[in-house]
Amino acid sequence: MNIPLALEIENLTFRYRSRTEPAIKNISLSVAQGQLILIAGASGCGKTTLARCINGLIPRSYKGELSGRILLQGQDIAGLPLARISQLVGTVLQDPERQILGTRVLYEVAFGLENLGLPRDEILHRVEEALDYLNISHLRDRETFNLSGGEKQKVALAGVLAMNPSILLLDEPLASLDPASAQEALELIRRLSDEGMTVLMVEHRVEDVLKIHPDRVLFMMDGEIRYDGDPDGLTKAVDYREVKLPAKMIIQRAAAYPPPPLLQALPDVILSAEEEPLVRFEDVSFGYEEGQRVLDKINLDIRRGDVIAVLGPNGAGKTTLVKHAIGLLKPKSGRVLVQGRDTRHLSVAEVANTLGYVFQSPSHMLFAPTVHDELAFGPKNLGHKLEDIEKQVAEAVEIVHLNGMEQDPPLALSFGQQKRVSIAAILAMRSRILVMDEPTAGQDYKNYMDFMTSIVQMQGFQAILFITHDVDLAVIYANRVLLVNQGRLVADGKPEEVLSNFERLTANRLVPTSLLQANLEYLPRAGHFLSAEALAHLPPP
Amino acid sequence: MLVTWRYRERKSLIQSFDPRAWIIFFACFLASTLFFWDLRYLLFFTAIALLTVFTSGVTWQESRRAWLFITGFILFFAFFTFLTGRGGVELYRVEHIIAQYAAPFTILGWRPTLWITAERIMFSASMILRVFSIASMTILIPYSLNPALYGVTFRKLGMPDKIAYGMDLTMRFIPTFGRDFSLTMDAQKARGYEIEKLSGGLFEQVRKLAPLIVPVTIHAIMGSEDIIDAMDLRAFGIGPRTWLQELHYRQRDIALITFGMIMVLTSAALSLFTYRLWIPEFLLALAQ
Numbered sequence: 001m002n003i004p005l006a007l008e009i010e011n012l013t014f015r016y017r018s019r020t021e022p023a024i025k026n027i028s029l030s031v032a033q034g035q036l037i038l039i040a041g042a043s044g045c046g047k048t049t050l051a052r053c054i055n056g057l058i059p060r061s062y063k064g065e066l067s068g069r070i071l072l073q074g075q076d077i078a079g080l081p082l083a084r085i086s087q088l089v090g091t092v093l094q095d096p097e098r099q100i101l102g103t104r105v106l107y108e109v110a111f112g113l114e115n116l117g118l119p120r121d122e123i124l125h126r127v128e129e130a131l132d133y134l135n136i137s138h139l140r141d142r143e144t145f146n147l148s149g150g151e152k153q154k155v156a157l158a159g160v161l162a163m164n165p166s167i168l169l170l171d172e173p174l175a176s177l178d179p180a181s182a183q184e185a186l187e188l189i190r191r192l193s194d195e196g197m198t199v200l201m202v203e204h205r206v207e208d209v210l211k212i213h214p215d216r217v218l219f220m221m222d223g224e225i226r227y228d229g230d231p232d233g234l235t236k237a238v239d240y241r242e243v244k245l246p247a248k249m250i251i252q253r254a255a256a257y258p259p260p261p262l263l264q265a266l267p268d269v270i271l272s273a274e275e276e277p278l279v280r281f282e283d284v285s286f287g288y289e290e291g292q293r294v295l296d297k298i299n300l301d302i303r304r305g306d307v308i309a310v311l312g313p314n315g316a317g318k319t320t321l322v323k324h325a326i327g328l329l330k331p332k333s334g335r336v337l338v339q340g341r342d343t344r345h346l347s348v349a350e351v352a353n354t355l356g357y358v359f360q361s362p363s364h365m366l367f368a369p370t371v372h373d374e375l376a377f378g379p380k381n382l383g384h385k386l387e388d389i390e391k392q393v394a395e396a397v398e399i400v401h402l403n404g405m406e407q408d409p410p411l412a413l414s415f416g417q418q419k420r421v422s423i424a425a426i427l428a429m430r431s432r433i434l435v436m437d438e439p440t441a442g443q444d445y446k447n448y449m450d451f452m453t454s455i456v457q458m459q460g461f462q463a464i465l466f467i468t469h470d471v472d473l474a475v476i477y478a479n480r481v482l483l484v485n486q487g488r489l490v491a492d493g494k495p496e497e498v499l500s501n502f503e504r505l506t507a508n509r510l511v512p513t514s515l516l517q518a519n520l521e522y523l524p525r526a527g528h529f530l531s532a533e534a535l536a537h538l539p540p541p
Numbered sequence: 542m543l544v545t546w547r548y549r550e551r552k553s554l555i556q557s558f559d560p561r562a563w564i565i566f567f568a569c570f571l572a573s574t575l576f577f578w579d580l581r582y583l584l585f586f587t588a589i590a591l592l593t594v595f596t597s598g599v600t601w602q603e604s605r606r607a608w609l610f611i612t613g614f615i616l617f618f619a620f621f622t623f624l625t626g627r628g629g630v631e632l633y634r635v636e637h638i639i640a641q642y643a644a645p646f647t648i649l650g651w652r653p654t655l656w657i658t659a660e661r662i663m664f665s666a667s668m669i670l671r672v673f674s675i676a677s678m679t680i681l682i683p684y685s686l687n688p689a690l691y692g693v694t695f696r697k698l699g700m701p702d703k704i705a706y707g708m709d710l711t712m713r714f715i716p717t718f719g720r721d722f723s724l725t726m727d728a729q730k731a732r733g734y735e736i737e738k739l740s741g742g743l744f745e746q747v748r749k750l751a752p753l754i755v756p757v758t759i760h761a762i763m764g765s766e767d768i769i770d771a772m773d774l775r776a777f778g779i780g781p782r783t784w785l786q787e788l789h790y791r792q793r794d795i796a797l798i799t800f801g802m803i804m805v806l807t808s809a810a811l812s813l814f815t816y817r818l819w820i821p822e823f824l825l826a827l828a829q
Contacts, residue, residue, distance in 0.1 A: 061773055083776035091774045098767035101775075103689050103713045107785060112775035114783045123785055145716045159775065328727050349733035357731040363763065364721070365728035367755035377752065381733030411759060425732060 004074030006167055006198040007031040007054065012068035014049055014058055023049040024223045027068070031200070033166075036193035038209045039202045040234075040243055041220035043415070043444045047202045050220070051169055054200070056085035073166060086112065090160035094172040096152035105131075105139045105147075105155050112163045130162040134188065149314050150181030154188075167198045174205050175441070178313045178469045180509035186212045204444050206234075207244045207514065219243070244445045247515040247532040254536035263531075265456040265479065266464065269305045276340060277301035278354060278433055278463055279325050283334035286320060294320045296487040297334070302433065307456055308465040309474035309495070312484035313509035318467045321484060322435055325465075327351035349382060356426030360438040362418035363411075371397070371413075371421055372406040378429035389428075396427035399458055416447050427460055436466040440473065452477055472515045475499065476531045483508055495529050547683045551598030555685040560694040562794035563686065567678060569801030574674050576812035578632055579819040580663060583670040590674040599684045611676045618672070619665040626656060629664035632818045636660045637828035659824035667818065688712040693786040702782050714768070718761060725756045 009029040015022040024046040031037060041047050052058040059066045060082050070077050072088045093099045102108030109130055113123040131137045134154050139147065147155060153173060160168065170189065174182040182205070190212040193199045203209050206217075210231050217234045219227035227237040235249045245253075279302040286295040294317050302308065302325070310318050323329040324336050327343040327350075336343045338354050356378075359365055368374035375393040384392065397403055400420040405413070410421045419439075426434060439455070440448035456464060456477050468474065474481050474495055481498040483491040485508045491498045499505065500520055502512050519529045521541045530538075550556065555563055574586045601608075622629065626636075636658040644653040686694070692709035696702060726736075729752045741749070772778070 055774060057770055057773060061770065081779065082773055083779040086774050086776045093767055093771060093774075095767060097717065098764050099771040101710060101713060101768070101771060103709065107689070107709075110785045111777075114785055115776040115779060117781055117783050120783055120785060120787070123783060144713070163775070323727070326731055328730060347735070348730045349735060352731055352733045355731075357728070359724065359728045359731075361760075363760055364724045364756050365732070365752075367752045377734075378732040381735070429732065 003033060005030050005071070006033045006035070006073065007200075008069075008071040008074075009054075010069040010071075012050075012053060012066075012070065014053060014064055014066045016049075016062065016064040019064075022065075022223060024053070027225060029218070029225070029228070031167075031198060033198055034193065034196050035215045036190070036199045036212070037201065038206065038214040038217045038231075039200060039220065040204070040206050040209075040217060040238075042242055042446060045220040046223040047220050048171065049223075051091070051171055051200070051202055054167075055089045055091045055169055056080070056082050083116065086165075087116075087163055088165055089167045089169055090163055090165035091169045092153070092156050092160055092171065092173060094175055096149070096156040096176070099156050100144045100152060100159075102144060105136075105142050105144055108144050108155055109158045109162050111159055116163075126162045126164075127158075130158040133161065134158050148181075149176045149178070150184065153177065153181070153185055157188075167200065168192060170199065170201045170203075172203055173201065174203060174208060178509055179471065179511040180313065180506075182208060183211075183511055205244060206445075207246050210246065241449075242446045247513070247518040247535075250532035251518060251536045254533040257533075259537040260531065260533045263453065263457065263477070265307045265477070266305060266461060267457060268459050269462055271305045275304060277303050277337075278339060280337040281324070281334070282337070284324060284331040284336055285333045286324065286329060286331050293487050295324070295331075298487075298489050300482070300489060300492065302463055302465065304462045306463040306465070306480050307478050308463070308480045308482060309478035310465065310467045310482045310484060311469075311471065311474055311508075311510060312490075316485045316508075317487040318484050319437060320487075321482075322357070322437065322465070322467060326355045326357045326435060328357075352378065352382060352429055352431060354431060355433045355435055356429055356431030358422050358426055358434065358436045358439070360441050362415070362422040365422055365425070366410040366418060369409055370407050371402060371410050371424075374410050374421055375425050375428040378425055382429060384430075392428045392430060395460075396424040399427055399460060400424040401454075415442055416451065419443070419451065423455065423458075427458075430460075432461065433463045433465065434461045436464070438468060439466050440468065440470060471499065471505075471510055471513050475513070475516055475519055475529045483510075485509075496523060499529075547603070548686065548688055549684075550687075551685070553598040553685060554593060554596035555681060556598075557793065558797055559788055559790055559794040560686050560690050561698055561788060562790065562797045564694065564698060566797050566801040567682070569805040570678055571675060573805045573808035574671055576808040577671075577815065578664075578667050578817060579815045580667050580670065581819055582808075582811070582815065583667055583674070586674045587670050590677045593681060594677050597681050597685060599681060604680065604684065607680050611673075611680065615669055615672045615676070619669045622668060623661050623665040624655065626658070626661050629660060629818065632664065633660045637820070637825055639824070639827050659820050659828050660818060662824060663818050663820050690786060690788070693784045693788060696784055697788055703778055706777070706782075710768075714764075717764070718757075721760050721764075722753070722757050725753055725760075728756075729753060 007029070009027055012027040013022050013025050027050060039047050039050070049058065052062060053070060056077060058064065072085065077085055100108050101111055106127060109127045110123050113126055128137070131140055134157060136151070136154050136158065139151060139155065144152070144155060173185055177185060186208060189199055189201065201209065214231060216229065217227065217231050218225050219234060219238050227234055235245050240250045240253045281298045281300040284295055284298040285293060287293050298321065310321065312318050320329065324331060324343070327338070327346055327348045330344050338346065338351050343351060366374060368377060372393060375396055376389050379389045379392055397406060400423055402417065402420055402424060410418060413421065423434070439452065443451060452473060478495050481491070481493065481495045482489060483498055483504070490508060491504065499516055505512055515532055518532065518535055522535050522538055525538050525541065526535070570586065570589065574583070577583050636656070637660065638656060638658050640657040642655045689712070691712060692705045695708055696705035734752055
């Protein structure tokens with residue numbers, strides 16, 4: 001007897017109703033039962049559209065022109081209702097925060113089964129089973145809103161697994177997780193696949209996924225599959241600048257190209273000794289409630305020339321620390337000095353003259369009808385003169401390369417451009433320190449590397465501080481690393497000092513990356529950390 | 542924190558009933574109160590409201606703002622109707638004047654005069670009791686009914702699945718919305734935006750709120766697309782759904798519903814005779 005293929009796609013093309021060009025073109029694909037497949041590609045390459053075709057959202061929720069055929073377990077899904085497809089394909093969306101619909105874990109996991117109208121006893125049994133399988137039975141009665149990112153991901157997965165699908169479709173499951181949680185999630189996905197589940201995983205973090213040895217990798221570009229084969233072949237078939245590959249492979253490949261230009265962080269800064277720090281934390285402690293310690297006796301100076309990466313697990317206190325620097329929070333004990341002045345006596349607006357904070361998602365701050373107005377908003381609030389504002393806005397536009405877009409509405413720009421607008425908004429305020437929360441979130445590898453390379457070399461700032469989960473960003477761009485955990489400053493020093501202690505990294509839920517390992521091998525020759533492309537041009541260790 | 546849940550489990554009269562029974566009783570109470578303007582009958586409903594408040598386990602500290610708002614609201618309107626005499630005209634045709642105070646000035650030939658009449662006094666007093674009884678019973682609901690049970694409560698009361706689940710969904714996303722709001726607030730504060738310094742007329746003030754309203758709205762719209770996808774992908778709305786939470790009526794719930802029903806029917810019958818203001822004799826005597 002022939003076992004039907006888990007998934008078969010024949011000549012699939014889809015164009016969204018509002019677009020002129022198809023989002024995916026002539027996709028053909030066969031997936032056998034139990035395969036673990038990674039689908040990689042830059043933003044806009046069509047991976048999400050392909051996923052929506054497989055789980056039936058296209059053409060049922062997203063209208064457009066669809067041609068070709070999709071078969072799930074040998075069944076053509078064209079005539080099937082979404083309810084039936086959802087029992088064949090379970091989908092976990094990118095942001096578990098928006099996917100979780102129940103107020104409590106139990107009701108969230110039961111949601112799909114309730115909708116199918118199953119008897120109550122069966123629902124309870126299947127919910128318990130799914131929670132037990134993922135080892136999260138202890139979360140059963142917790143409120144979903146208060147779960148950590150990793151816990152939310154598992155709860156969302158449990159809700160999908162409870163419906164007993166034969167194919168699991170994961171859309172960027174690692175996006176919001178800290179390194180240790182991402183590793184746990186990957187191990188779990190491997191286990192599901194080993195036990196017979198067919199898994200399709202859309203993910204930017206190719207290097208991380210390769211660690212769990214997917215059976216097959218698809219690389220998409222411009223709506224088409226450009227590579228379909230085993231993981232080894234991928235590293236040869238794709239541009240190493242577009243997909244994040246393990247450092248060793250980049251080093252091998254990049255040696256054939258000219259070396260990258262030397263990174264010149266903060267070009268405006270001329271360091272002089274014995275200068276007053278821009279920001280100083282003196283024994284700063286803070287808790288949102290009485291008796292709670294979110295920050296515990298933090299001592300820290302931020303000086304001119306610092307490019308600081310703040311690393312640490314979710315909930316470690318990183319954002320709380322940064323909010324103290326920009327005056328949004330005031331310490332419960334100790335004090336924070338911004339250019340010698342206590343933040344207790346300064347308004348947030350006054351601190352903004354020194355520190356500019358770029359939030360994770362640009363859509364949390366963009367509101368104005370034009371880019372020009374958006375950039376003028378900050379300096380106007382700070383009471384700058386009108387003629388100065390025009391000059392500052394023009395300079396900021398120039399620095400972030402948004403020339404010609406001054407009259408465009410920021411909300412209609414691409415994500416990457418919006419991110420640039422949000423940086424320019426801080427530049428226009430003439431803040432001296434740029435503070436960024438997860439600057440690479442929501443961008444693909446090539447975009448965020450280009451973005452970070454241009455930001456750290458930008459004129460106008462005297463120091464940069466960014467919060468990140470990505471150890472490699474600290475390796476490549478920072479000249480100082482702060483390791484924060486449980487409200488304490490666990491380590492503060494040069495990347496070469498802080499990141500070389502693997503035991504300490506693991507204890508703080510960070511995972512040493514291949515780039516970090518390669519850098520440590522090259523360190524005696526290089527003297528400091530470099531990108532993989534730069535390492536490629538050093539003599540091998 | 543912008544969003545705080547008022548509900549918690551308490552040892553209270555309200556929470557000793559099934560939420561459906563309480564909602565039905567509340568509806569009966571509401572309808573019954575609205576049948577009367579007669580102060581003597583209204584006192585009965587005020588007594589029920591007071592009994593519920595004092596056995597609710599809700600402390601003054603946690604509900605102070607709600608009470609102060611309601612009190613201010615009631616007193617303002619009662620005083621306003623008392624001054625103008627508007628609102629009660631359909632209940633009485635003749636007014637018995639107790640006192641009158643004319644202003645020492647005129648506006649375009651009209652001299653403002655305050656008429657204190659027996660009818661206006663009683664109308665204001667009745668209005669205070671009516672609104673107070675209804676408002677205090679209403680205030681207690683968010684403190685006493687478990688938000689996690691809103692959906693199933695209204696489903697079992699006969700609402701369609703989709704609308705009932707919509708209530709659960711609202712409860713689920715209020716904290717998310719609150720978090721987005723405070724993130725935007727922080728992001729704009731960091732750009733020197735100071736909401737405390739809003740000035741100008743109403744339209745100008747709304748315009749100046751755009752830095753908060755626009756991002757929060759855009760975020761909510763973007764998020765709702767994911768929420769709809771997530772619901773579709775898990776078969777929401779394909780047919781009658783099972784509700785995992787269970788509610789069971791006990792004897793005391795049946796008793797409460799019966800009491801509510803009798804109350805509303807009796808009130809309807811009585812109101813045929815008493816839908817008018819009651820003016821005590823001593824007030825009429827004062828007017829003579």
